[in-house]
Amino acid sequence: MKLIAQSENIENIIDKDSIYVDKTEYIYNLTKDFDRVFFSRPRRFGKSLTLNTIGTLFEKGVEPYFKGTWIYDKWDQDKYPVLHLNFLRFRTTNVEDFKEIFSSKIAEFADSLKLKKKIKSKEPDLAISELFTALDEKRIVILIDEYDCQLTANINNPELYEKFRTCIREFYAALKGAKQIKFMAVTGVTRLKDVSIFSVGSDIMDLSYENDYSSMIGFTRDEIKKFYDDYLKLGISIEKGKSVDSVTNEEIEEFVERIADNYDGFSFDEYHKNKVFSTYSVNVFLQSLYRKKCVEFGDYWYDVGGLPSILMNYMESHNLNIENLLKSEIEIPYNDFKNPTSLLNINENVLMCQTGYLTLKSELDPVDDVILGTANQEVKSALFRLLSLRVYQKNVSPYSTGKKYVLEQGTVEDIINLFNEVLAALSYDKYPVKNEPVLRSLLQVYLIGKNHDVRVEQNNSKGRSDILVNFPKRRVVLELKYTDKVNEEKNKLDEAEQQIIEKGYGLENLGDRELIQIACVFNGAKTKRQITMYKKIEN
Template sequence: MKIIAQSENIEDFLDSDFIYVDKTEYIYNLVKNYKRVFFSRPRRFGKSLTLNTIGTLFEKGVDPYFKGTWIYDKWNQEKYPVLHLSFLEYSATDLNAFKKSLCQPIRDFARLNNITDYTDDNEPSNLIRNIFTVMQDQMRIVLLIDEYDRQLTANINNKELYDKFRFCIRDFYGVIKGKKQIKFMAVTGVTRLKDESIFSVGSDILDLSYDHFFSQMIGFTREEIRKFYIDYLKLGASYEKGVDIDSVTDVDIEQFLDRIAEHYDSYCFDRKYHNKVFSTYSVNNFLHSIVSDKEVYFGDYWYDVGGLPSILMNYMESHNLNINRLLNSEIEIPYNDFMNPTSLIDINENVLMCQTGYLTLRSEIVPGYDIILGPANREVRTALFLLLSLKIFDTNNSAFSLKNRYVFENGTVEDIIALFNDVLSTLSYDKYPVDNESVLRALLQVYLLGRNLDVRIEQHNCKGRSDILVNFSKRRVVLELKYTVKTSEEQQKLKDAEQQIIEKNYGLENLQDRELLQIACVFNGDKDKRQITVYKKVDL
């Protein structure tokens, strides 16, 4: 089996026999048709590898790194020097340190390409202008800028420093705008900001973030995973089915891909809402774990690295997210809010979550019409609600300890209610008062979703919909919630909840051979109680 890559340098793929998912046809068409482009994608999606691939093609050609790829016998570009700047490597807390870090690779580039006699300067915009001025008239370069917005996202709660970085970046782009010395330019970042002081001066940069043709250039398609990772799919299916690898069928592989898709697929960067992709980072880590752990385990990789939670964590320090909206599978956003966000300081929260990968397109993009967003898959939904849990609950409480991991899957009704009450006791009631049934349901759903449980919210059947349904391989837990502030009403509310479960047959749909645990419960919101006070296991 070839090795799954842990590198963003295309040269390592040949040297270490890494799997390379061939994206060179996209790159060929990109370079052929455009001069200056911008792509927005979440972190750890493959932007850096894409830029490195472009840079290697321009600087070194196709030999030996691209043998066996689509582009090998088609690339006929001359070689050009490449200035590759990664803003991830530069300070995001000290403007002067940032300028110093940015200027050094520009100076190194000039030295390595025998560009001399320029006037040195500590301002990046002045330095690159001075270098362009003394370049030979026929000389052309390729300019690649990775994670252009790193310093902006890091200062989402520091407007003064945010603006300082913004002005510096604006000046830098203003200098390189339209320069004939640039043969090709590509810029990547997490966020798409149409701030007039940044992208207006660089308006010759074409934003291809939601371009239909290039929507699958970054990220894996199902067909690519099947083609390039077939050995890993066979191994994973063999573990799941308990059979030898040679006994794995095409149907087994498709079913295994369905499972992978549930967790890691359905990111859409296509304005036509046709094409979708898997998270590259998550798929690579998942498939690698099959070999290293010798079992199939669908881990959550997005929150720790791929989702760049620092952006949202910083945002949430000064903003409250609308929990009820996030619990909906579809969130409508005005067209202009989505397409033309101006600044991270006042960006629509759901647009920010889409740009960072917590939400994705659920509709086509049509000028003048609202755009629909929603969670892409189970992994990012878990990451989103884990992030919300950190804001809403005191997660240092014992309710969030590892010992409670299997309470819902294996515990008694008493265990489950006790855990719910422990969780609710960690709430900041002044910020998140539980004053009705809807709020209670939303808060419990945030907790359960953040635990990576298979939670079905308001699960429909032919007779109605339950408040909360949680699926496990051998058990299904159904909860019907009622709210009161009067102790005298508790028993009647409990009876109402029990009767509703019985009449509506909650949890019976597609039950298969699972144990069904149906629980009616009542939360008393009186300030002296604030807990589930009465509950009952329902027996049909």
Template sequence: MKLIAQSENIEDFLDSNYIYVDKTEYIYNLTTNYKRVFFSRPRRFGKSLTLNTIGTLFEKGVDPYFKGTWIYDKWEQDKYPVLHLSFLEYSATDLEVFKRSLCQPLRDFARLNKITDYTDDTEPGNLIRNIFTVMPDQMQIVLLIDEYDRQLTANINNPEMYEMFRICIRDFYGALKGKKQIKFMAVTGVTRLKDVSIFSVGSDIKDLSYNNAYSMLIGFTRDEIKQFYLDYLKLGATYENDITPENVNDSEIENLIDRMAAHYDSYSFDEFNKYKVFSTYSVNGFLQDIYEKKTVRFGDYWYDVGGLPSILLKYMESLNLNIENLLTSEIAIPYNDFANPTSLIDINENVLMCQTGYLTLKSEIVSGYGVTLGPANREVRTALFLLLSLKIFDTNTPAFGLTNRYVIEKGNVEEIICLFNEVLSALSYDKYPVNDESVLRALLQVYLLGKNHDVRIEQHNSKGRSDILINFPKRRVVLELKYATEEKEEKIKLAEAEKQIMDKGYGLENLGDRELLQIACVFNGDKNKRQITMFKKV
């Protein structure tokens, strides 16, 4: 079996026998149709490998690294020097250190390409302008810039430092604008911000972040996974069904990919909301686990390595995310907020969530009309609510300990209610007071979703909708919540919840052979209680 890639350098794929999911047709079209491009994607999606692939093609051509790929017999570009800058490598806390760090690779590039007699400078914009000035008339370069916004995202809570970096970066891109010395230029980052001149009016860089034709350039499609990872899919079906790889059939492979899709698919970077892609890092992690651990386990790979960006943590330090909005599957935002975010300092929180990968496009992008966003899949939904749990709860309490992992799936009603009361005791009540039933429901949902439970919120059936429904392979737990402020209300509220479950038949829809556990419960919001004080198995 070919190995799953552990590198962002395309040259390593040949040397180490790595699987390369062939994106070269997109790259051919990109470099043929445009001179300067930008695309934003969340962390750990494959931006760096994409830039490295482009750089290798321009600098070294197709031999030997691209044998067997779509582009091998079609690439006819001359070779060009490639200047590849990664802003991840430069300081985000000290502007002067950042400038020195950025200037040095410019000088190194000039030296390696025998560009001399330029005037040295400590301002990156001035230095690259001076280097271009003394380059031979016919000489052109390829310029690749990875994570251009690293210094901006790191300073979301520091407006003064943010502005200093913004001006420096703006001046740097200003020096690049319209330069004939650039054969091709590609820039990547997490955010799309209009307060950096890369996106200013009249900029010659084309933003392809949501361009339909390139929406699958980064990320894996279902067909690509089937084509390039078939051996790993067969291995997974082998372990699950206790058969040999030769006896795995198409339906077993399709079933495995269906479940992978529920966890890792449905990111949309398409203006028409037509094409969807899987998270590359999550797919690789999942399939690598099958190979190494000889089992099929749907882990949370993206969150563990790249899904908790500092930009979002810094945002949450100073601002509260709208929890009830995030619990819905669709969030509508104004077109201009989505299409033209100006600055990280005042960005729409849902646009930021989208750019960092916690939300994705759920509608077409049409000028003048609202844009709909929502979580892409189960993995990212779990990551989102784990992130919220860290903010809302004291996660060092027993409710979040490993000993409680199977309480809801296997415990009795008393144990389940005890767990929920421990969760509610871990709340920061000054910031998140439980004032009504909807807040109570939302906070419990945050906990459950953050624990990667299969939670259905306000699950509809023909007679109504339940508050919380949790599915396990052999059990379904249904909660009907009521809110009281006085002890004398509790019995009445409990009777209401019980009657509602019985009359509406909550949890009976598509139950299959699962055990059904229906629980009516009442939370008393009195400041001396703040617990589920009455409950009943229906």
């Protein structure tokens, strides 16, 4: 079996005979249709490999790295020098150091071309202008990776943010209209108007949500079935104890569907037609399958690619709207989504979308709101792990002995004790529990963040339960009531009990599961702040 690629360099991938998911048709069209492009994607999605592939084609042509790919007999571009700038390698806390490193990279590139004129300026905009002058009629390709690194690192430092923004803005102004640029591509996580890539540098085409290029980065279902066929068959053979040769197409479809539940669903399409899988998560899942010889749908997004510094920095100075993020669909104004101005005042849901925690759930219509939501189970779990970091001061284990969930095997008393321990870990200064919706939201954050199968406000024909947690052999239903007065606790408990009985919470599609229905009352008074009364409803 071919190895799964672990490099962002197309030459390394081909040299090691690793699997390359062929995206060269997109790249061919991209370089034919546009002179300058920008596209944003979350971290670990394949932006760097895309830029590297473009650079390799322009600098070296199709030999020997593109044999067998779609582009091999179609690429007819001349060869051009490639100036590849990765802002991750530049300083993020000192503007002068950033400028010096940036300018030195331009100077080194000029030296490699053996140009007569040396690049002397330490200002990036002046250095690139000197390069254009030295090039005269020669043309180059410019590729810029993670253009927003310095901005995202300084989301909590407005003064430093503005200095970096001004420097980057001036650099793009120097690029506008330069005849020496044969082709240019810029990538990053965020799309920000205040950097002026799209105003000062208005000749750059933003392809972030273009339908034609929505699948250029990320894996499609058909690509997974084509390029990872051996791995899919291996996974099925391991699970079902059968030979690889006997695996059927129906079994492959079912297996891919399960992979999709965990890693698919990202939409970068203005029409909301095309969806892609997370490249990193799919690769790590299949590598783990091959190495461990077992099928395990891990949560890889959060551990490596899913907690970018931009969100950590943002959360230091901003409160996330937890109740909003619990919704399956979040509506935001079209202009907030399409034209985010600055990281300093960006709509938090737009930021969550740009970093991959939310994705498009509707088409982009200028006269209608944009709908966002989580892409898949892995990202949903990562989102609530992220929120748990924000609201809980310590980790509370969801397990009892033997790594079994308390809610799955514990008594009602065990379950209430767990919830009280969780609620005691809250940072009350930041998220005071003042009503039932907040109480419900915080418990949901904890449970979903611990990978419980939680149904939020589960509907049946008579009403909606507050929290419903499913396990293979048990279902736990909670009806929560809030008060801050001791003399109201008994009435609130009776109210919760009657609601469970009258509405039949948890009875829908129960199957042969054991049903645990719990009515409980949380007292939010400063001297209490715990579930003070509870009752198991006897069926």
